[in-house]
Amino acid sequence: MSTEHCRSCGSCGFPMRIPDDFAGSNPDTEYCSTCADEDGALRPYDDVVQANADYLVRQQGIDLLAAREMARALLASMPAWRERP
Amino acid sequence: MSAYSLSTYSFNMPTTATRPSQRTRQRDATRRRLIQAGLRVVAAEGFAGASTAAIARATGKAHGTVFVHFPTRAALVAELVAEVGRAMSAELAQLASGAPTLPEVLDAHLLALKKHEQLYARVLCEASTLPKSARAQVFALQSGIAFRLRNAWQRARAQGTARDLDPVALSNIWISLTNHYLMNRDLFAPGGSVIAQCGAALKAQLLDLIRP
Numbered sequence: 068m069s070t071e072h073c074r075s076c077g078s079c080g081f082p083m084r085i086p087d088d089f090a091g092s093n094p095d096t097e098y099c100s101t102c103a104d105e106d107g108a109l110r111p112y113d114d115v116v117q118a119n120a121d122y123l124v125r126q127q128g129i130d131l132l133a134a135r136e137m138a139r140a141l142l143a144s145m146p147a148w149r150e151r152p
Numbered sequence: 153m154s155a156y157s158l159s160t161y162s163f164n165m166p167t168t169a170t171r172p173s174q175r176t177r178q179r180d181a182t183r184r185r186l187i188q189a190g191l192r193v194v195a196a197e198g199f200a201g202a203s204t205a206a207i208a209r210a211t212g213k214a215h216g217t218v219f220v221h222f223p224t225r226a227a228l229v230a231e232l233v234a235e236v237g238r239a240m241s242a243e244l245a246q247l248a249s250g251a252p253t254l255p256e257v258l259d260a261h262l263l264a265l266k267k268h269e270q271l272y273a274r275v276l277c278e279a280s281t282l283p284k285s286a287r288a289q290v291f292a293l294q295s296g297i298a299f300r301l302r303n304a305w306q307r308a309r310a311q312g313t314a315r316d317l318d319p320v321a322l323s324n325i326w327i328s329l330t331n332h333y334l335m336n337r338d339l340f341a342p343g344g345s346v347i348a349q350c351g352a353a354l355k356a357q358l359l360d361l362i363r364p
Contacts, residue, residue: 075238080292082238082245123291126298127327128320141288144230 078102226283233286298323
C-alpha cells in the first residue's frame with residue numbers, strides 16, 4: 068500500500084479515499100467495495116476477475132476476453148493474489 | 153532526472169505497527185533504492201535500457217541483489233509501472249473529490265500527467281513490450297480516468313451543458329488525444345513539457361466536442 072498517498076485496494080489497486088470506496092464502508096478493511104463483501108472478506112478470485120474485467124469493458128470498451136486476461140494480469144501483481152498458484 | 157523529483161513516488165513498502173528490525177529496515181531501504189534507481193534508469197534510457205544489471209549498477213549493489221527483492225526482471229518492471237500508476241491515480245483521487253465538473257477532471261488529469269510526464273510517456277511508448285501485469289496497470293489507470301470523466305459528463309448532461317454521446321467514446325477520445333501528445337512529446341514540445349505547452353489546448357478541444 069502507498070504510505071504517502073491514499074490507500075489502495077490490496078486486491079485490485081483501486082485508490083480508496085472515501086468510506087464508500089472501502090468494503091462495507093469500513094476504512095479499516097484492506098479491500099475495496101468491489102473486491103470484498105460487506106464484512107471485508109475477499110470475494111472468490113473468479114468473481115473479482117469478472118468484476119475487474121467488466122469495469123475495463125465498461126470504461127474503455129475493450130474486448131471482454133482481453134479484459135479478463137488483463138484483469139488476471141493486474142491481480143497477479145497485487146498482495147491479495149500474488150501467492151496464488 | 154530533471155523534470156520531477158523521485159520523492160513523488162511513495163514506494164509500495166509494507167507497514168507494521170511495531171518497530172521493524174534492523175534487518176527489515178535494511179531490506180526495505182535496499183528495495184526502495186532499487187525502485188528509485190529503476191525509475192531513474194527508465195526515465196533516462198526507457199524500459200528497454202532498464203536491465204537488472206543497469207539498475208544494480210545505479211545503486212552500487214551486486215547484480216544478484218536485485219533478485220533478492222524481485223524474482224524476475226518482469227516483476228521489477230511491473231513494480232516500477234505500478235509505482236507510477238499508484239502515484240498518478242492517488243493524485244487523481246485526491247483532486248477529483250466530491251462532484252467535479254468536466255473541466256476540473258480534465259485539469260486534474262493534466263496535472264497528474266504533467267507531474268509524471270517523462271516516466272508515463274516512457275510507459276506509453278513501450279507498453280506493448282512490457283509484461284502483461286505492467287500493461288494492465290496502465291489500463292487500470294486509464295479506466296480510473298474514464299470513470300471520472302463519465303461521471304462528470306453525466307452530471308453535465310443532466311444540467312444541459314454537455315451533449316449526448318457514447319461515454320466510452322468520450323473517454324477514449326481524451327485518452328487517445330493525451331497519449332498521442334505524450335508519445336510524440338519530442339515533436340510537439342521539443343525539450344519541454346508537452347502538457348505544459350499543449351494541455352490547455354487539448355482540454356479546450358475536448359470541451360468543444362461535447363458542447364451541446
